[in-house]
Amino acid sequence: MEIVYAGKGPVGVGCLALLEKRKMAYHAMREGDLVSPCALLLSVHWPRIFSQDELDRCTICALNLHNSILPCNRGADACAWAIIDQTPHGATVHWVDAGIDSGDIFIQAHMIVPPACTTDELYKLTARHEIDLFDQALELIQRGQFPAYKQKGEGSFHNKRDFERILR
Numbered sequence: 001m002e003i004v005y006a007g008k009g010p011v012g013v014g015c016l017a018l019l020e021k022r023k024m025a026y027h028a029m030r031e032g033d034l035v036s037p038c039a040l041l042l043s044v045h046w047p048r049i050f051s052q053d054e055l056d057r058c059t060i061c062a063l064n065l066h067n068s069i070l071p072c073n074r075g076a077d078a079c080a081w082a083i084i085d086q087t088p089h090g091a092t093v094h095w096v097d098a099g100i101d102s103g104d105i106f107i108q109a110h111m112i113v114p115p116a117c118t119t120d121e122l123y124k125l126t127a128r129h130e131i132d133l134f135d136q137a138l139e140l141i142q143r144g145q146f147p148a149y150k151q152k153g154e155g156s157f158h159n160k161r162d163f164e165r166i167l168r
Contacts, residue, residue, distance in 0.1 A: 001060070001141075003027070004035055007044035014131040015044045015065065022138055035062075040141070043096065044134065052098055061146060062096035063106055065134050067126045070094055070108065071155020074101035079122040081158050082113055089113050089122070091130040093137040095148055100157065104148035107140065109133050 003026040007016050019026050019042075027036065035041055035054035041062035043050070055062050068078035072087040082089040090110040095103035111129050113122060140147065 001025075001040060002038040004029060004038040004041045004058075005044075006035075006041065006046040008047055009045045011065070011067075011127045011130050012044045012046075014127070015042075015134045018131065018135050018138055022142065024138065024142070041096070044130075049100065050096060055096060055098075063093050063137065064096050064101070064103070065130055065137075066092045066094060066101050067123070067130055068092060068101075069110055070101055070105060071151040071153055074155060074157040076158055076160045076162070077119075078158075079126055080119040081156065083117065083119060083122060085156065087156065089126070091126060091133045093133060094151075102151070104150055106147055107133060107137050109136075 003024060005016060005019060005026040006029040007013070016028070029035070031047065035050060035057050037057045039058065039060045041058045043062065043064040045065070050062065066078065068074070068082065069088045069090040070092045073081040081087065088110060090108060092108035093106040094101065095106060097103040109129065111126065
């Protein structure tokens with residue numbers, strides 16, 4: 001299976017190590033690259049939204065790892081909003097569609113937000129949780145299983161400007 005991997009930051013590095021540990025062949029994207037034709041696109045903390053043209057190049061699907069329990073806290077700064085809005089928290093691997101973090105759920109796992117946890121602390125705790133969930137997703141992929149469950153409820157969406165506004 002031809003896999004294109006688009007990963008960024010510490011979580012991206014951790015997930016890349018899992019692909020290598022599982023001996024799954026992949027082509028790593030660099031920032032500025034467009035998605036090349038592939039069976040599967042795996043996105044982890046990638047800094048941009050993929051165009052529909054890029055998504056159409058994936059014959060099986062495109063999956064994204066997000067640091068929240070979707071549909072809560074779609075978009076930016078999910079860990080901060082989990083604390084601010086006291087919403088359920090965890091990690092989700094979801095199918096990528098034309099929206100932002102709005103695709104069907106592939107797999108997700110909840111976690112407890114510790115009392116008096118800062119955003120930075122929660123981000124670091126969530127990172128380990130995300131990497132563990134990504135490993136579970138890779139196991140499903142290797143088995144040829146591609147679950148898709150509709151997101152339940154309205155949830156919430158935040159862009160970077162939302163967080164910047166509350167910091168003023």
